[in-house]
Amino acid sequence: MERFAEKVVLITGASSGIGRATAERLAQEGASLVLADVQEEGLEATAKQCRDIGARVETLRCDVSQASDAEAAVAAAVAHFGGLDVLVNIAGILTLEHTKDTSLETWERVLRVNLTGTFLMCQAALPQLLERGGNIVNTSSTAALAGMPYGAAYGASKGGVLAFTRTLAVEYARQGLRANAICPGSIKTPMTGRSGLPEDPDWKLIQRAMALDEARGPETVAAVIAMVASQDGAHINGESIRMDGGALS
Numbered sequence: 104m105e106r107f108a109e110k111v112v113l114i115t116g117a118s119s120g121i122g123r124a125t126a127e128r129l130a131q132e133g134a135s136l137v138l139a140d141v142q143e144e145g146l147e148a149t150a151k152q153c154r155d156i157g158a159r160v161e162t163l164r165c166d167v168s169q170a171s172d173a174e175a176a177v178a179a180a181v182a183h184f185g186g187l188d189v190l191v192n193i194a195g196i197l198t199l200e201h202t203k204d205t206s207l208e209t210w211e212r213v214l215r216v217n218l219t220g221t222f223l224m225c226q227a228a229l230p231q232l233l234e235r236g237g238n239i240v241n242t243s244s245t246a247a248l249a250g251m252p253y254g255a256a257y258g259a260s261k262g263g264v265l266a267f268t269r270t271l272a273v274e275y276a277r278q279g280l281r282a283n284a285i286c287p288g289s290i291k292t293p294m295t296g297r298s299g300l301p302e303d304p305d306w307k308l309i310q311r312a313m314a315l316d317e318a319r320g321p322e323t324v325a326a327v328i329a330m331v332a333s334q335d336g337a338h339i340n341g342e343s344i345r346m347d348g349g350a351l352s
């Protein structure tokens with residue numbers, strides 16, 4: 104399947120987890136890729152895997168919370184591949200702690216990367232995307248749909264991503280641009296592996312958001328991103344797609 108032949112896709116958070124799986128999936132489907140992340144070692148590993156598949160790939164160190172980095176990522180797409188068709192915002196961070204213990208610094212850092220970073224990337228990419236009738240896929244979370252204990256900043260940031268995505272969809276639909284969000288939960292990645300819970304967590308609350316059958320790998324999310332971002336998703340706009348093994352059904 105070559106749904107992304109001749110398409111240029113910029114992916115943030117491409118060094119790891121869902122970002123890496125999405126890069127590989129889109130490489131298999133013929134995309135030219137700009138891969139962006141703060142973690143350079145992982146970025147090169149992802150790039151190598153995509154090149155081995157046959158994709159044209161550019162990488163750049165990019166902190167999505169910095170406007171100049173976001174602009175540089177879009178400029179790289181234009182310089183190397185002549186434009187941009189799809190922006191996939193996957194970069195994100197997770198902190199888990201009791202809300203009463205959450206510092207203002209943590210709150211602002213999580214909002215800055217997850218929400219402001221998504222905004223900055225979209226803002227930088229909009230002129231190019233509008234030129235080509237492109238689309239945006241943002242990464243929200245089930246934390247935006249149901250209360251996530253110990254994830255105050257994270258849940259707020261992901262709720263913001265959902266609202267922002269709908270704004271983009273409505274504001275630009277008549278100019279040919281689509282914007283959608285995915286809401287994963289229970290995906291096995293380094294993020295879920297390392298995010299420590301606070302002491303004395305209430306497991307009953309935590310289990311509310313767990314997949315009813317099993318946690319799945321990031322390739323399951325990548326497949327949905329590929330569908331939404333491709334022409335197969337042409338009539339999907341302003342939507343959020345929950346992928347959580349039935350947890351919030």
Ligand SMILES: NC(=O)c1ccc[n+]([C@@H]2O[C@H](COP(=O)([O-])OP(=O)(O)OC[C@H]3O[C@@H](n4cnc5c(N)ncnc54)[C@H](O)[C@@H]3O)[C@@H](O)[C@H]2O)c1
Pocket residue numbers: 115116117118119120121122139140141142145165166167168193194195196197216220242243244245286287288289290291292293294295321
């Ligand atoms: N794994 C899950 O179950 C799950 C559930 C819901 C939402 N998500 C979301 O999916 C996205 C990917 O998460 P993952 O599970 O693959 O985690 P991950 O930690 O494996 O990947 C996140 C990537 O984002 C990068 N990153 C972090 N801060 C950055 C910044 N400022 N600029 C650029 N890159 C930055 C990291 O270096 C890393 O490569 C995140 O937005 C996360 O919130 C994951």
